[in-house]
Amino acid sequence: MTDPSTTPPPEIRDYQLAESVGYLISRVKSTMSNMVTQKAMAELGITSTQASILFMVASGKCLLAAELAREYGIDASAVTRLIDRLEKRGLLTRVRSSEDRRAVRLALTAEGCAIAAKLPAIFTSVLDRLLSGFTPEETGFLKSMLRRVLANNVDSNSITRDTASNSDARQ
Incomplete structure (x- = not known):
């Protein structure tokens, strides 16, 4: 366990959690779920x-x-x-x-x-x-961006599968 009085390393200290898209998405998901x-x-x-x-x-x-x-x-x-x-x-x-x-x-x-x-x-x-205070356009834009995030995952999964099958074919 780390000593709570020690200063965190710069990688941790300098990371702007509140600016992390992943952190924000996670917090929104958690808030929604709760x-x-x-x-x-x-x-x-x-x-x-x-x-x-x-x-x-x-x-x-x-x-x-x-x-x-x-x-x-x-x-x-x-x-x-x-x-x-x-x-x-x-x-x-x-x-x-x-x-x-x-x-x-x-x-x-x-x-x-x-x-x-x-x-x-x-x-x-x-x-x-x-979403109180969001315009219908802002809500639509948010949904569009989230769909793109999900599509990127689908694309990366197909790239991973393609890479794995190409690797299997070479072996």
């Missing part, structure tokens, strides 16, 4: 992560545990624990696929569907509060 949790917990008795999973299943974007793991960038065991909690609460079920017995799809129960239907209003109210 606000959704407060509202969803008060109104529906679920956390923001549970709300997000219910919404992804309800929307059809993620119907398998592996899809949720990829979407959120978390390991399969963490997703399994989240699904277990939601299943125990009676909000979703696991359904074995009739086409592929190995695949287990996620489906919302009637109560899960009722909760999922209330989530867009919660998400919207949180964003309305956080």
Whole structure:
């Protein structure tokens, strides 16, 4: 453990955390998540992560545990624990696929569907509060920039895959 009285090295001391895009995005994500949790917990008795999973299943974007793991960038065991909690609460079920017995799809129960239907209003109210004072043009620009950030990740993933397959081909 470092001594709290020592001066940090210049790399740390000179780094402007408040000017870091990564730090700012992380803080916004954390703030949004906390606000959704407060509202969803008060109104529906679920956390923001549970709300997000219910919404992804309800929307059809993620119907398998592996899809949720990829979407959120978390390991399969963490997703399994989240699904277990939601299943125990009676909000979703696991359904074995009739086409592929190995695949287990996620489906919302009637109560899960009722909760999922209330989530867009919660998400919207949180964003309305956080984007208060933004013009529609500024909000559109922010979304455009965030989409570009995400697209850069997709592009870098394909470059990484291409590099790996080229490397495999040479070996």
